[in-house]
Amino acid sequence: MLAQRVGLGPFRAVSSSKMLSPTQFNVRFKMPLQHRTLASIAAAAGSTGERDSAVLHRSLKTPPMLVVSARERYLTFSDGHEILDSTCGAAVACIGSHNERVKKAMIEQIDKFSYCNSMFFGHPIGEELCAELIRGTDGAMAKAYIMCSGSEAMDSAMKMARQYFTEISPKENKRVNFIAREGSYHGTTIGGLSMSGHVARRSLFLDMLLPNIHRVSACNPYRGMTKGQTTEKYVAQLADELDRKFQEVGPDTVCAFVAEPVVGATLGCVPSVKGYFKAMKAVCDKYGALLILDEVMSGMGRTGTLHAWQQEGVVPDIQTLAKGLGGGYAPIAGMLINHRVADALKSGTGANISASAFSHGHTYQGHPVSCAAALEVQRIIKEDNLLTNVKERGELLTSLLHKHLDDHPYVGNIRGRGLFWGTKHPFPPSFGVANLVHTIGLKDQGISLYPGTGTQDGINGDHVLLAPAYTSTVEEIEKIALKTKLTIDQAFEKLQETHGRVD
Incomplete structure (x- = not known):
């Protein structure tokens, strides 16, 4: 289920139903000496698991990707992979990073x-x-x-x-x-x-x-x-x-x-x-x-x-x-x-x-x-008149999401005020739709789609949120909207390969 918020500084959601472990990026590569300690920790976490981390992470089975730098609306991970942070983390980094x-x-x-x-x-x-x-x-x-x-x-x-x-x-x-x-x-x-x-x-x-x-x-x-x-x-x-x-x-x-x-x-x-x-x-x-x-x-x-x-x-x-x-x-x-x-x-x-x-x-x-x-x-x-930017970018994102997803067989009810989304009907929790969309967006499309479940009754029903920065450019909003569509298409292609028809 995709839910949307109009008039905000990008706030969005898309929904589905099963939880998949986040894809780990742990390619080893050379970097300057000042970054090697962090890189070695990241590589160790990715290859040998939680036992090498002293952090009580959200999951004790799958260590998270490590962010090593952020600038404006982009995050870079320890393996060099970069994403456009289209959710501002958890709708937090509203003016971007490194201001x-x-x-x-x-x-x-x-x-x-x-x-x-x-x-x-x-x-x-x-x-x-x-x-x-x-x-x-x-x-x-x-x-x-x-x-x-x-x-x-x-x-x-x-x-x-x-x-x-x-x-x-x-x-x-x-x-x-x-x-x-x-x-x-x-x-x-x-x-x-x-x-x-x-x-x-x-x-x-x-x-x-x-x-x-x-x-x-x-x-x-x-x-x-x-x-x-x-x-x-x-x-x-x-x-x-x-x-x-x-x-x-x-x-x-x-x-x-x-x-x-x-x-x-x-x-x-x-x-x-x-x-x-x-x-x-x-x-x-x-x-x-x-x-x-x-x-x-x-x-x-x-x-x-x-x-x-x-x-x-x-x-x-x-x-x-x-x-x-x-x-x-x-x-x-x-x-x-x-x-x-x-x-x-x-x-x-x-x-x-x-x-x-x-x-x-x-x-x-x-x-x-x-x-x-x-x-x-x-x-x-x-001073930078960002509330006006929020409204304008929100209207643009809304129109583009409608354009890309109104006819999508697995997306219904585009709703909200600025940027927030959800799906047509709940999928079986075993499908793990929301987390699959999140993982594909992160790994293959280079955007962040914040996953959630239980939108129908607390257990069934899934969504993913979009919450872009108030400082987002027109080009970035266009990129987010298109990549959201591509991510959803790719996720349901994968689900069909695994489960056959999913409707």
Whole structure:
């Protein structure tokens, strides 16, 4: 299944179903002395396996390819193989690699100081970054809180929502529940994973996860709308479902409804339909609950506006962001709170008065070097007018993907806002379609296609994502679109050789 996102700085997906081991590139070749140590490690890993690596890799059976350099939108591996990174890693490297301005900003901050204890001190670069983030919301949000990862941001958002209610009134102390959606992904910590609806990532830890997370259907018209149903009726159906869930859980026990404006990792770039978030917010307002929007993947320009909610006609009470914030130059994530939440924190009157403080903290909270990197990335996005580039390149990629894949027998439902994709119907998991597409793209076509599975029911259904850099050229977008088609063609030719007909 291929899913697409229009208007973003390239964000895309394609789907299939079985997982294949990544192809290893381990050709040995001579290189300058300064690179030989890394090359020998890579060769050893490729030829003798995991036992030679001290790293606990994602797989203990198949060591990964080693990246030895990156420049702009291209990655080079230890064997000299090069790819166009058409997914920005995991939708992270939004302005490409090796940007001199960002490097300079980080070095200048290191020359001043590289660490600051946030329990006692603040610093100018953090103030500048947070002010820039609030300006980017046109003042709709009030405060920013800086951490290191999207998972941390979701945990912080959950705690902030809970504390908000303890601050406004002792009567609200029983609000401990959250309502999230099926087919969602909100992080890998216990809190974030509890909030997530990602079946595979949750499965091993179900007995450890929080019991106070409840679920409603995703806004996924491809899977959820019935034949002949209008968008308005579909939105009303989902709003009614959320309302009934509030009633079932206890409307005065719910802290917040949590959702991704565009679902990324789990469903493969699924945006909401028109009017959906306005309807969901109305239900939250009816019961006094908060709206938390997770923009870790879809935010900071990826959809063509700095924040995806700026296209939805709503303002969240709490927002998480991460990937496009620092562009991969340093670990960084953030949580934004609106004025309603900030005011409650400042003048708490509840049973757990916090002395105007958020009862939370991290050692590396607001790390100065990460803040310097993120601030410069955001300045580049603004000064180089990259949001316009995102929209234009997103429209181009959308049109080219339609041109190349609309008539493809194994590609249906081209959907999204900027660049995200998924397939016509789920293939048997044994076929390993998504990972096969990823492997062929990497090895034979020199592009990155981010694989995922479980888009139909958590187990069946596959997709691959495209999330090109905001700085992508017209030529690169044309190359990505064509190579995506060639990769899919090649993958299904291989599947037919192995399995016969696959439809």
